[in-house]
Amino acid sequence: MTRRLGALELIEANVDPGSWHSWDGPIAPADRDPEYEKALLQARERAGTDEAVLTGRARIEGHDVALIVSEFRFLGGSIGRDAAERIVTAVRRATGERLPLIAAPSSGGTRMQEGTPAFVTMVDISRAVVEHKAAGLPYLVYLRHPTTGGVFASWGSLGHVTVAEPGALIGFLGPSVYEALNGHPFPDGVQVAENLVAKGVIDAVVTSDRLAVVAANALALLARPAKVSQAWVPDTAVVTLPRDPWDSIQLSRHPDRPGVRELLRYGAGDVVALSGTGAGEPGQGMLCALASFQEVACVVIGQDRRAQASGGPLGPDDLRAARRGIHVAQQLGRPLVCVVDTPGAELSAEAEERALAGEIARCLADLVQLTVPSVSVLLGEGCGGGALALLPGRTRIAAEHAWLSPLPPEGASVILHGHTRLAADMARRQRVGSHELLTDGVVHAVVPEPVPAHENPEDFCRRVSAAIGSQLLQQLPTH
Numbered sequence: 001m002t003r004r005l006g007a008l009e010l011i012e013a014n015v016d017p018g019s020w021h022s023w024d025g026p027i028a029p030a031d032r033d034p035e036y037e038k039a040l041l042q043a044r045e046r047a048g049t050d051e052a053v054l055t056g057r058a059r060i061e062g063h064d065v066a067l068i069v070s071e072f073r074f075l076g077g078s079i080g081r082d083a084a085e086r087i088v089t090a091v092r093r094a095t096g097e098r099l100p101l102i103a104a105p106s107s108g109g110t111r112m113q114e115g116t117p118a119f120v121t122m123v124d125i126s127r128a129v130v131e132h133k134a135a136g137l138p139y140l141v142y143l144r145h146p147t148t149g150g151v152f153a154s155w156g157s158l159g160h161v162t163v164a165e166p167g168a169l170i171g172f173l174g175p176s177v178y179e180a181l182n183g184h185p186f187p188d189g190v191q192v193a194e195n196l197v198a199k200g201v202i203d204a205v206v207t208s209d210r211l212a213v214v215a216a217n218a219l220a221l222l223a224r225p226a227k228v229s230q231a232w233v234p235d236t237a238v239v240t241l242p243r244d245p246w247d248s249i250q251l252s253r254h255p256d257r258p259g260v261r262e263l264l265r266y267g268a269g270d271v272v273a274l275s276g277t278g279a280g281e282p283g284q285g286m287l288c289a290l291a292s293f294q295e296v297a298c299v300v301i302g303q304d305r306r307a308q309a310s311g312g313p314l315g316p317d318d319l320r321a322a323r324r325g326i327h328v329a330q331q332l333g334r335p336l337v338c339v340v341d342t343p344g345a346e347l348s349a350e351a352e353e354r355a356l357a358g359e360i361a362r363c364l365a366d367l368v369q370l371t372v373p374s375v376s377v378l379l380g381e382g383c384g385g386g387a388l389a390l391l392p393g394r395t396r397i398a399a400e401h402a403w404l405s406p407l408p409p410e411g412a413s414v415i416l417h418g419h420t421r422l423a424a425d426m427a428r429r430q431r432v433g434s435h436e437l438l439t440d441g442v443v444h445a446v447v448p449e450p451v452p453a454h455e456n457p458e459d460f461c462r463r464v465s466a467a468i469g470s471q472l473l474q475q476l477p478t479h
């Protein structure tokens with residue numbers, strides 16, 4: 001395990017040399033009870049800081065940023081009114097100076113010596129952070145060991161991207177407080193960074209010595225706003241000969257056909273993976289990431305066909321994860337890439353009761369309202385409402401052997417004929433293949449597959465990536 005760093009150590013280890021400028025003014029004297037005053041004096045001596053947070057401006061790998069960093073040795077990084085005021089002032093200043101903001105909390109939550117007046121400052125901090133994000137500015141969070149209570153429940157949980165220190169204790173109530181109040185220990189292994197990543201609460205675990213690299217990567221992707229060009233009209237290209245869609249359907253189901261993971265691996269750069277909804281739903285069937293295609297930095301939401309096949313069907317949580325990605329793209333003004341690749345959404349009682357249909361509808365609603373450039377990519381299987389949910393990009397492209405249909409052709413055959421034997425015929429009649437999609441104006445371009453994608457995944461992914469980049473570039477303003 002890497003050594004846990006104090007506030008100044010973390011700052012010095014991650015900012016460009018000589019670039020740190022503190023924004024903190026002196027803490028004003030106040031009429032406090034003598035015991036608390038004594039605790040503050042001791043905390044200052046122990047921590048070497050004048051409060052439990054430090055704020056300021058710095059450069060990280062060339063990016064100008066504002067930083068808010070907790071010092072746990074100062075009364076457990078707890079937030080009293082002075083610390084809160086310092087945070088709010090720094091967030092507002094970052095917004096005013098249009099600086100991306102990075103917060104690195106480590107805290108026992110509300111400062112117990114101050115009680116409720118301190119507790120309610122979490123509202124002020126949250127308001128400032130929300131206003132910062134509403135101004136289209138990135139907010140990244142690095143949760144350090146330990147982050148608990150109202151800090152985790154306010155500015156610790158509002159990041160566009162949230163990463164955490166390996167092994168960090170991160171939880172709402174501290175485990176010793178829980179045990180004392182409930183008479184039994186809190187279950188092991190729950191309030192741990194790695195578990196929260198697996199459960200879709202936070203995005204990734206990052207060692208403190210890699211924070212600068214990860215932050216710089218995310219900032220490079222997030223810091224340049226993009227709005228769709230007024231002059232843009234979709235470009236269409238006819239590049240394929242008619243194919244039997246049934247052949248395409250068979251090829252799209254080939255176990256080695258590359259999916260969204262391979263597309264990111266071979267066709268994208270600067271990938272920063274996001275984990276699920278951030279709200280405790282891992283969204284295994286939906287991959288969300290920040291990435292760049294042909295140098296265009298964007299948000300990617302993509303249906304992971306293999307994960308769906310191995311027990312994680314495309315369910316309501318996946319669609320909520322997608323909506324998180326849509327909101328990040330809209331809020332930060334980044335283009336959005338939607339990758340469609342699904343044998344169909346989850347068919348289960350649980351999915352119904354957790355609003356599968358409603359989430360499909362809300363994905364559609366969110367996408368049709370986007371004002372940033374967007375492209376939907378039919379990569380392989382495009383089956384039913386699950387596929388429809390990610391279809392409304394401003395431009396839509398299809399791989400040559402991708403297809404789109406209202407339900408599996410086998411299902412269509414059952415509806416009309418009472419058996420699955422006429423599935424191939426139904427696929428032909430329902431105009432599901434890429435050639436028909438192009439002819440009918442459902443997609444604007446088709447990416448040729450000179451050989452089926454599974455025979456040369458790298459080449460396929462590079463072709464799709466080039467098509468994505470080109471579609472996005474066409475939508476961006478030229479100046």
Ligand SMILES: CC(C)(COP(=O)(O)OP(=O)(O)OC[C@H]1O[C@@H](n2cnc3c(N)ncnc32)[C@H](O)[C@@H]1OP(=O)(O)O)[C@@H](O)C(=O)NCCC(=O)NCCSC(=O)CC(=O)O
Binds near residue numbers: 108112113172174
């Ligand atoms: C964060 C911890 C898990 C860390 O445990 P550790 O064993 O590493 O450290 P520790 O307990 O010795 O704490 C280090 C020092 O910080 C102090 N300390 C910790 N939390 C504090 C707090 N909230 N206010 C004031 N001081 C605090 C401890 O008294 C101790 O002081 P000394 O060294 O002098 O002994 C634990 O401190 C803890 O459970 N804190 C409370 C977490 C919590 O439940 N917060 C909810 C608060 S209410 C809230 O925030 C509002 C809300 O929930 O919405």
